[in-house]
Amino acid sequence: MFNSYEEVEKYMKQRDVIGIKPGLERMNRLLTRVGNPEQEITAIHVAGTNGKGSTIHYMSEAFRSHGYQVGIFTSPSMYGLRGHILHNGLPISKKNILSIMNELYPYIQQLDQEEMAPTPFEILTVIAFRYFAKYVDLSLIETGMGGREDTTNCITPILSIITSVAKDHQALLGNTIEQIASHKAGIIKPMIPVILGELEESAYQVILEEAKKKQAKVYRFGFDFTCDNKRQEGTRQHFQWKTKTIEMPICLQMSGEHQVKNASMALMALFIFHQKYYPLNKKYIQNALTHTQIPGRFEKVSEQPHIIIDGAHNQAGIDAFIQTVNEQYKNKKKQLVFAGFKDKDLKEMLTKCIPFFESVYITTFEHPRAIGARQLQKEIGASNLFVEEDWQELLRGLITSSSSKEESIFIVGSFHFITIVRRYLLGE
Secondary structure, eight states: OOSSHHHHHHHHHHGGGGOOOOOSHHHHHHHHHTTOGGGGOOEEEEEOSSSHHHHHHHHHHHHHHTTOOEEEEOSSOSSTGGGGEEETTEEOOHHHHHHHHHHHHHHHHHHHHTTOOOOHHHHHHHHHHHHHHHHOSEEEEEOSSSSTTOTTTTOOOSEEEEOOOOSOOHHHHOSSHHHHHHHHHTTOOTTOOEEEOSOOHHHHHHHHHHHHHTTOOEEEBTTTBEEEEEEEETTEEEEEEEOSSOEEEEEEOSOSHHHHHHHHHHHHHHHHHHHHTOOOOHHHHHHHHHTOOOTTSSEEEETTTEEEEEOOOSHHHHHHHHHHHHHHHTTSEEEEEEEOBTTSOHHHHHHHHGGGOSEEEEEEOSSTTBOOHHHHHTTOOOTTEEEEEEHHHHHHHHHHHOOOTTEEEEEEEOHHHHHHHHHHHHTO
């Protein structure tokens, strides 16, 4: 048993050696032994290569504006172990993690002895379900990876969302869009409606086939709901969200066209909830989306010098990042700081970025999967490319030398890297 939250942290860290294990058998066994809390939650399940977290945050703010207690299970976390499980936007307390972990521990030991050892992420998922079953009205559950064999795919939600399908985690999900789409489509449940973001036709056909098998009604971005009349006013984006029966003007403070699409999927989910379950107030929804801020998604963390951080950790994310930079900072001097995981296609991601920045700095950070800065430099040749292994030293230098209001520093890459940089810059 555990006497402190710190002991739980240490224990979970030690279990990292188990690694990632696709499949739901361990989860189902552990959930059964603790009374199947996943059957007691009202959930919306969200999968997708990119856009999951943003879509969930928009929904969360809207539901909270109506007085709902909202739980979020998300990955990766910007606030350590506790940050995977949020209640009304705040991390689960140390006390609650400690209490639930002590309930689970005897069952975890049993599964270890049966050679069915649950992974740390599986344990964390069960903690989330156990907590949500007791304390929240609505649970917004984000898949960790893929969908079909993902740890979270043991729930029967009231609604499923697949935000996007792009190449990422190919070693586990497959090398083609169709294979990856099949994994995402695995979250679709019989007779449960599913919302689809903007997808390639090949991905759409795979998901549509799954939806037909499950008799799940499909709501597709660009067909069943759209966003028109997009315009930028200062730092805010405006657009008109439409279905066949409703039209609503929306204002966002989040940057990038991809955030308009993410908000549109959240709005479709809210509209379905409004129709099938309980009425929602249009004004409350509009106000909630306007005030939604999402950490690590094109987030301004400093005004002078002007610093933006963004967790663009795959090719689709980099494409969205570059598009937003070009829309808002086209004629300004720009510096880029980049660090990522070695199992990503970092060469292609960096190659896309280089033409848009005066200087590009490769760095690294402490993590088993982090690529060395000089190792990455060897794969790319560019006159504006520089290397600094110590990211803190690099940032101190850039901040000191940045004197112009027309100059911006962009820090991009792995969410793990973005998280530690964010804490450093905000003094957390």
